[in-house]
Amino acid sequence: MTVKWLVAVAACASLFSFSTPMMAASLDVMFEEANAEFGEGNYEVVIDMYTRLEKLGVHSPALFYNRATSEARVGNLGRAIQYYEKVLAISPLDENTVYNLKVIRDHIARRANQQGRDADLAPAAGPWRAVLDRFTPMSASASFLVVYLLFFVALICRGYLKGEWIRLTIGVTAGILFAVSICMGAVLLGKRYQVLNAKEAVVVSVENDLRPVYEGLSSTVKRFDLEEGSRVQIIEQKNGWFKIRDDQGRDGWVKRQTLGRI
Amino acid sequence: MKQALEMQSLFVRRKEIFAFWTMAIFLGSIIFVSKLYAAPKPAQPEISVSFDRQSFIAGEPFQLEISVAAQGQGEPKISLPSFEGMKVLRKNVSRPSSGYSFSMSFGTGKNSQRVIKSAGTTRYDIVMVAQKLGKYNIGPVKVVLDGYTFTGKTYPIEVFERGTASAAPTDAAAATKGGLTEEQLEGARLESDYFLHMIPSKRTCSVGEMVVLDVYLFTSVSNIRADQFEKEPGTEGFWVERFEDFDLRNHRNQQVVVNGVLYEQAILKKLALFPLKSGKLTIAPPVFSFVVGGGGFMGFSRGKMVKRAASPVSIDVQPLPSDGRPSQFVDTNVGRYNLFVDTNEKSLKVGEPITVTVSVRGQGNIRNVELPVFQEVDDFKMYAPETDVEVQARGGSVSGMSQSRTLFIPEAEGKLTIPSLSWSYFDLVSKSYKTLKSDAMTINVAAGKPATQMAPLQSGSNAQGGEASFQKGPITRMNAKMRTIVDGVDTSTKHDYLFVQGWYLGLVFGTPALYLLFLLAMHARKRSVLNSQKGRSKRAEATAQKALHQLQKESDSSESSSLGSMSNDQFFSKLHKIVLMFLEHRLAQNVVGDTMGQLAARLGNRGIHENQVQKIIAALEEYEFARFAKSGSEKGQRQSEVARASEIISKIAKVVLEPLPTTKKEGIQ
Numbered sequence: 001m002t003v004k005w006l007v008a009v010a011a012c013a014s015l016f017s018f019s020t021p022m023m024a025a026s027l028d029v030m031f032e033e034a035n036a037e038f039g040e041g042n043y044e045v046v047i048d049m050y051t052r053l054e055k056l057g058v059h060s061p062a063l064f065y066n067r068a069t070s071e072a073r074v075g076n077l078g079r080a081i082q083y084y085e086k087v088l089a090i091s092p093l094d095e096n097t098v099y100n101l102k103v104i105r106d107h108i109a110r111r112a113n114q115q116g117r118d119a120d121l122a123p124a125a126g127p128w129r130a131v132l133d134r135f136t137p138m139s140a141s142a143s144f145l146v147v148y149l150l151f152f153v154a155l156i157c158r159g160y161l162k163g164e165w166i167r168l169t170i171g172v173t174a175g176i177l178f179a180v181s182i183c184m185g186a187v188l189l190g191k192r193y194q195v196l197n198a199k200e201a202v203v204v205s206v207e208n209d210l211r212p213v214y215e216g217l218s219s220t221v222k223r224f225d226l227e228e229g230s231r232v233q234i235i236e237q238k239n240g241w242f243k244i245r246d247d248q249g250r251d252g253w254v255k256r257q258t259l260g261r262i
Numbered sequence: 263m264k265q266a267l268e269m270q271s272l273f274v275r276r277k278e279i280f281a282f283w284t285m286a287i288f289l290g291s292i293i294f295v296s297k298l299y300a301a302p303k304p305a306q307p308e309i310s311v312s313f314d315r316q317s318f319i320a321g322e323p324f325q326l327e328i329s330v331a332a333q334g335q336g337e338p339k340i341s342l343p344s345f346e347g348m349k350v351l352r353k354n355v356s357r358p359s360s361g362y363s364f365s366m367s368f369g370t371g372k373n374s375q376r377v378i379k380s381a382g383t384t385r386y387d388i389v390m391v392a393q394k395l396g397k398y399n400i401g402p403v404k405v406v407l408d409g410y411t412f413t414g415k416t417y418p419i420e421v422f423e424r425g426t427a428s429a430a431p432t433d434a435a436a437a438t439k440g441g442l443t444e445e446q447l448e449g450a451r452l453e454s455d456y457f458l459h460m461i462p463s464k465r466t467c468s469v470g471e472m473v474v475l476d477v478y479l480f481t482s483v484s485n486i487r488a489d490q491f492e493k494e495p496g497t498e499g500f501w502v503e504r505f506e507d508f509d510l511r512n513h514r515n516q517q518v519v520v521n522g523v524l525y526e527q528a529i530l531k532k533l534a535l536f537p538l539k540s541g542k543l544t545i546a547p548p549v550f551s552f553v554v555g556g557g558g559f560m561g562f563s564r565g566k567m568v569k570r571a572a573s574p575v576s577i578d579v580q581p582l583p584s585d586g587r588p589s590q591f592v593d594t595n596v597g598r599y600n601l602f603v604d605t606n607e608k609s610l611k612v613g614e615p616i617t618v619t620v621s622v623r624g625q626g627n628i629r630n631v632e633l634p635v636f637q638e639v640d641d642f643k644m645y646a647p648e649t650d651v652e653v654q655a656r657g658g659s660v661s662g663m664s665q666s667r668t669l670f671i672p673e674a675e676g677k678l679t680i681p682s683l684s685w686s687y688f689d690l691v692s693k694s695y696k697t698l699k700s701d702a703m704t705i706n707v708a709a710g711k712p713a714t715q716m717a718p719l720q721s722g723s724n725a726q727g728g729e730a731s732f733q734k735g736p737i738t739r740m741n742a743k744m745r746t747i748v749d750g751v752d753t754s755t756k757h758d759y760l761f762v763q764g765w766y767l768g769l770v771f772g773t774p775a776l777y778l779l780f781l782l783a784m785h786a787r788k789r790s791v792l793n794s795q796k797g798r799s800k801r802a803e804a805t806a807q808k809a810l811h812q813l814q815k816e817s818d819s820s821e822s823s824s825l826g827s828m829s830n831d832q833f834f835s836k837l838h839k840i841v842l843m844f845l846e847h848r849l850a851q852n853v854v855g856d857t858m859g860q861l862a863a864r865l866g867n868r869g870i871h872e873n874q875v876q877k878i879i880a881a882l883e884e885y886e887f888a889r890f891a892k893s894g895s896e897k898g899q900r901q902s903e904v905a906r907a908s909e910i911i912s913k914i915a916k917v918v919l920e921p922l923p924t925t926k927k928e929g930i931q
Binding site: 027028031032035038053057058059060061062063065066069070072073075077096099100103104107111113114115116117118137138140141142145148149152155156159188191192195196 | 469499538539540581592593594632736737740741743744745746747748749750751752753754755756757758759760761762766769770773774776777780781784
């Protein structure tokens with residue numbers, strides 16, 4: 001009896017250990033197939049394949065970039081901006097993304113201007129956002145870890161060394177490293193939040209190029225309109241509605257399906 | 263006789279009559295000749311008088327411009343009026359040196375040409391001020407030309423007290439010109455020395471309608487240099503074109519009186535603005551910096567740097583009318599335009615390319631004009647158009663040509679048609695929408711190589727790799743500008759981020775724990791050292807007494823030994839060492855190496871009585887001397903020295919010591 005159980009456990013363990021690389025290989029194949037479909041101009045199919053990849057847990061800048069470019073091909077500009085923003089959250093200096101995002105925003109601004117509206121979709125980046133945008137998750141993690149470990153190394157060295165001046169120097173260095181590691185820790189947490197728990201979203205669904213924002217939940221009183229692709233902060237979520245705040249600090253409610261989380 | 267007298271008188275009368283007629287004919291001839299060659303009466307000179315305002319206020323300078331346009335043989339002599347009751351502040355005369363001509367010809371009759379010596383306009387710019395209230399007469403201006411005197415009109419003006427001024431009399435009002443209107447000065451940030459001001463050509467316009475913005479510096483100070491804009495006028499919401507012929511050197515400053523102060527008005531910038539949206543658009547104020555004064559002897563004086571900012575200017579931009587708005591109209595197509603569509607070939611073979619050129623020419627914001635585009639054309643493969651714009655912004659207007667060249671490749675033979683294009687714009691003159699339509703073009707296509715077998719041609723689609731043929735529409739044009747997807751495969755997941763991986767979190771949270779352990783170990787080690795020191799201090803007497811006893815025993819046994827007795831050096835050296843070791847352990851301080859003075863001070867600092875200290879020092883010194891004594895010490899002497907050391911040790915052991923100083927850690931580590 002015990003032997004049977006042991007065999008069963010061993011079989012499950014071996015299956016699990018093999019399944020991960022097999023799944024990764026199938027994801028790679030699906031990714032390649034999607035890229036090939038893009039070359040054929042089958043953008044709807046491409047989007048469907050990229051969506052499946054995302055649902056299977058793929059969270060890579062390449063996937064988001066390709067998805068965004070495919071969405072732009074079929075005219076889903078809000079969705080394209082959403083996915084380009086996702087790329088920038090992971091890889092803020094990606095040149096292609098920055099370029100394509102600007103092209104789309106210029107297009108929307110031009111379209112709005114032609115309809116007599118002023119649309120500046122380039123989000124106003126505050127200083128904190130500007131700092132976060134200089135780091136990738138990798139660089140934020142590595143920078144924090146290096147500074148953090150150096151701080152402890154400095155503390156330990158100070159405990160062992162005897163000279164008054166060298167202790168003072170190492171003490172000051174440790175203080176600086178501590179301050180820097182606090183800052184880098186904040187950047188790391190901010191980046192982690194930005195990538196995994198962001199409350200930012202983009203208007204992806206519009207009617208006549210605009211998305212009305214209402215006074216209250218399920219209200220019919222319109223407060224203002226947002227252009228397709230506008231970036232907003234999600235403040236509250238209730239009954240299928242989001243309370244959002246736009247770049248100008250205006251609050252209002254929109255239906256959940258009209259937004260795409262970054 | 264009588265008859266002779268009568269004859270004589272008749273003869274005299276005849277002579278008189280002859281003389282009279284001769285004289286009359288002579289005078290008549292002179293008059294005729296003089297009339298023939300005399301200057302004709304010149305034309306009435308044009309004498310005009312203009313004021314820079316309609317209301318005149320006591321104590322407030324105003325500007326008067328008198329111009330005399332005359333044509334005659336001589337130069338006109340102009341007599342200005344006396345301006346009684348007025349004080350002339352400044353008078354400038356501009357004489358028409360270049361405007362005068364000189365020509366002469368001789369002849370009579372109809373073919374004769376009059377001698378024209380001069381023609382031109384003389385201008386007087388006079389700045390004056392009326393000191394008192396009341397009515398004044400300006401004029402008349404008298405002009406003497408070729409001996410004729412001409413008199414101009416008299417302009418009555420009335421000077422009011424400030425705040426009560428009413429309109430000027432009709433004549434003066436009619437002559438008013440050249441100054442700045444209240445609308446032009448609206449919102450000006452007036453200052454007595456210098457101020458910056460923007461004057462738009464209009465404050466209300468339609469979307470896309472050109473507004474010319476002039477930026478002026480008004481200064482009542484003459485010596486100004488090193489001018490530059492620190493901040494350009496903010497033109498958000500406008501499309502801006504710069505006039506290529508605008509050159510400051512070609513502009514002459516004007517003198518204007520604003521609120522009673524005479525300024526030089528210098529233009530600094532001239533821009534063509536095209537509103538891109540409706541609503542109240544504000545032109546943000548520019549900031550201009552310049553140096554006032556300076557130069558001086560050898561240029562040593564630097565002058566004063568001055569900055570001036572203008573007031574913002576608002577333009578009320580009206581939306582274009584919705585009535586009659588064509589469906590394909592875009593707001594940037596505003597102005598006066600013509601549409602031209604042409605092709606470079608009308609006959610070709612299948613697979614051979616032709617270029618269809620669509621151009622829009624005219625006045626308006628030509629750079630932003632949205633050109634018409636071809637939709638799908640049957641039997642043709644189309645490529646993305648290449649666009650090209652030429653703009654001429656000069657002479658206060660903006661015009662030019664916007665052109666697109668689209669490559670067509672016929673895919674079938676026969677008579678193929680490139681359809682007509684229609685394009686709409688808003689005509690600013692008629693204030694209505696106009697739709698222009700081009701003619702359809704027939705292309706004769708002969709059999710040839712299919713387009714699909716040709717090498718890639720150009721642009722647009724190349725950026726999209728092997729994508730399908732190009733399709734029209736704004737989204738497609740946008741996509742043509744965009745970069746394509748990346749070929750690489752990256753299937754990383756959220757779990758691949760460093761900050762969610764176990765080893766990373768282990769390092770982050772484990773390092774402080776390790777450091778805490780390190781601190782605890784250090785603390786434990788320190789406590790152990792301290793405890794060891796305390797134990798040694800407690801055991802110091804016993805250890806020392808034991809050592810003394812051992813020494814005494816060794817000394818005694820050595821005397822009875824056959825190997826020879828213990829020498830003084832050995833005995834006292836050991837005794838010296840036992841005492842020092844006792845002190846070191848007792849004090850928990852390193853005393854080896856101290857001089858006697860240092861040792862005495864150390865003992866005193868720890869609370870040992872001075873007598874005791876002296877005894878210890880004396881004993882130690884004696885041990886030192888005794889080590890090198892030539893004669894060996896006796897057994898009794900050694901026993902007494904051991905007893906003495908034992909007594910000192912016992913007494914010192916009982917002393918309650920002062921704690922060690924905390925500032926500087928010493929002792930046995």
